[in-house]
Amino acid sequence: MTTQYQQRATIAAPAAHIPDANQLALCLGESSADDRTFSTASYQDADGNLYAVCSTVAKSVFAQLAGLPLQAPDHAPGMDLEAATRAQALLRINGGTASPDVIAVILGNRLESAQDHIAALGLERVQQEGLI
Amino acid sequence: MIQKKRKQRNEVIDKLKALITSLFGAGEQGAFYIPRPIVSGVQSLFQDAAGTTAVTADGDPVGLMIDQSSNSNNAPQSVSALRPVYTLANGLDFLLFDEVNDHLLFPFIAGDADNFVFSIAVTPEVSSDNNPRYFGLVGTGINLQCGYVNNGTVFTRVGSVAQTTVSSITLGNTYVISHIRQGGVSSIRINGTVFSLGGSGPSADSFFSNTGVLGSGYQPNKFKLKGKIHAALFRYGSITEGQLSDIDTYFASVAGVTL
Numbered sequence: 033m034t035t036q037y038q039q040r041a042t043i044a045a046p047a048a049h050i051p052d053a054n055q056l057a058l059c060l061g062e063s064s065a066d067d068r069t070f071s072t073a074s075y076q077d078a079d080g081n082l083y084a085v086c087s088t089v090a091k092s093v094f095a096q097l098a099g100l101p102l103q104a105p106d107h108a109p110g111m112d113l114e115a116a117t118r119a120q121a122l123l124r125i126n127g128g129t130a131s132p133d134v135i136a137v138i139l140g141n142r143l144e145s146a147q148d149h150i151a152a153l154g155l156e157r158v159q160q161e162g163l164i
Numbered sequence: 165m166i167q168k169k170r171k172q173r174n175e176v177i178d179k180l181k182a183l184i185t186s187l188f189g190a191g192e193q194g195a196f197y198i199p200r201p202i203v204s205g206v207q208s209l210f211q212d213a214a215g216t217t218a219v220t221a222d223g224d225p226v227g228l229m230i231d232q233s234s235n236s237n238n239a240p241q242s243v244s245a246l247r248p249v250y251t252l253a254n255g256l257d258f259l260l261f262d263e264v265n266d267h268l269l270f271p272f273i274a275g276d277a278d279n280f281v282f283s284i285a286v287t288p289e290v291s292s293d294n295n296p297r298y299f300g301l302v303g304t305g306i307n308l309q310c311g312y313v314n315n316g317t318v319f320t321r322v323g324s325v326a327q328t329t330v331s332s333i334t335l336g337n338t339y340v341i342s343h344i345r346q347g348g349v350s351s352i353r354i355n356g357t358v359f360s361l362g363g364s365g366p367s368a369d370s371f372f373s374n375t376g377v378l379g380s381g382y383q384p385n386k387f388k389l390k391g392k393i394h395a396a397l398f399r400y401g402s403i404t405e406g407q408l409s410d411i412d413t414y415f416a417s418v419a420g421v422t423l
Binding site: 062087145 | 212213221222225226227242244245247263272291295311313319321326328330364386390
């Protein structure tokens with residue numbers, strides 16, 4: 033048996049675009065809870081701009097679906113299609129490092145690591161309190 | 165050959181059933197997770213939180229892991245991108261957590277904070293996150309967190325008090341670790357070796373009904389695990405040396421650990 037999830041997608045949503053990015057995730061995802069894909073902006077680029085990052089295995093149709101006109105899926109018929117379309121317009125797949133005016137995606141083989149993708153996006157984690 | 169494999173498989177199932185009966189047979193509250201698609205002949209991993217699409221292959225995301233105890237404390241993840249990945253490598257089954265956002269949630273029943281054990285077969289890796297947890301509680305009240313530091317220290321935090329071992333693990337290796345609290349006295353058991361932590365922390369108190377987290381801390385956006393989970397259990401109540409030894413033996417067998 034071979035998995036259908038042959039790719040890994042790591043996505044950086046600029047802090048200002050998190051709500052729209054969550055609507056796009058809801059539209060392209062598989063669950064009615066996917067509007068909670070992006071939460072805290074806990075990564076930053078070299079200029080200190082903040083991003084919420086997710087990394088997940090994805091089906092091979094991901095890139096194709098991301099480029100097609102969006103439709104509300106069965107699992108979220110009342111979703112905000114306008115917001116999702118705004119986010120879709122910002123998508124840039126395998127186009128380099130993250131920046132505040134795009135939603136940058138690194139799409140690679142499923143065995144690639146999320147950390148390598150995040151490095152390719154030019155991001156690092158914002159250091160948090162060191163509480164044990 | 166087929167008969168030999170079938171016999172080996174049946175022996176493993178028998179050992180698992182015996183361990184679950186020993187730990188939970190008297191109605192003890194808790195949960196027991198084995199990240200394998202089929203456990204004792206029953207589908208136990210699903211791609212979605214509702215449990216409609218089975219995990220069948222290496223690389224499938226896991227949206228629901230079934231509790232093997234009789235408590236039905238199943239562990240779902242409803243957000244697609246936050247699901248760990250089921251992996252089968254070198255004959256071993258495990259969940260792979262990516263350190264970015266993967267975790268599973270499960271109902272955590274209120275109980276005695278002075279008498280519990282949390283056990284895990286885990287391969288912790290060096291993380292860019294501070295002090296990752298492989299187990300935690302979300303919510304209010306006294307919380308419980310179990311995790312490690314990049315220097316190899318393992319810790320248990322109960323409420324506001326964290327108790328740590330000395331540097332005791334090498335990140336990237338696999339361990340069977342039990343975080344134990346009995347009669348208000350804490351210890352951490354790593355591959356059968358006990359590190360006594362003493363009696364600090366809240367005493368004669370209770371955990372509230374909360375949400376448990378596998379693969380992260382009390383806030384799922386913080387303290388995220390980078391590594392593999394081969395098995396995990398939580399159980400309230402007193403526990404014997406024999407039961408702890410049985411946990412070590414079974415968890416070691418599913419994680420490829422030599423005790």
